[in-house]
Amino acid sequence: MVQIRQTPTEILHLYRSFLRLGSRWPKDHLRPDRNLKKVIESSVTEKFRKNSSAQEPEVLNLLFQEAERELDALKRLLDNEFRAKYPLSKKIASPVDNPTYYSGLMVAIDKAVNKKLQNSSNGIFAWYKRK
Known part of the structure; x- marks a missing residue:
């Protein structure tokens, strides 16, 4: 037991x-x-x-x-x-056919996150400014 x-x-x-x-x-x-x-x-x-x-x-x-x-x-x-x-090895992080693909992708993701954070912190004013 x-x-x-x-x-x-x-x-x-x-x-x-x-x-x-x-x-x-x-x-x-x-x-x-x-x-x-x-x-x-x-x-x-x-x-x-x-x-x-x-x-x-x-x-x-x-x-x-x-x-x-x-x-x-x-x-x-x-x-x-x-x-x-x-x-990640350099070979994977920087593919031969497009060596800046992943670094560019990370920059785009950071921009998207920052934009979402700015829009959510501004509330109604963010919507008003876009019009």
């Missing part, structure tokens, strides 16, 4: 870790209607609520280990671990 390793305190700590991580998730200014922060929070709440009735030690251990792996994966994404670990 497998002993239950996780206490209610450990499970609550894991749940709160997910919520803290979700609160740190950056806002996507380019797609403000897509909110990954809310998706993470609602998904975590739903999973923990759904599995709250689990009693069997084997099931509890599997659920806890799976949640720890998911939390670790989200932390790695948030910390850009893979971007640092696997940087």
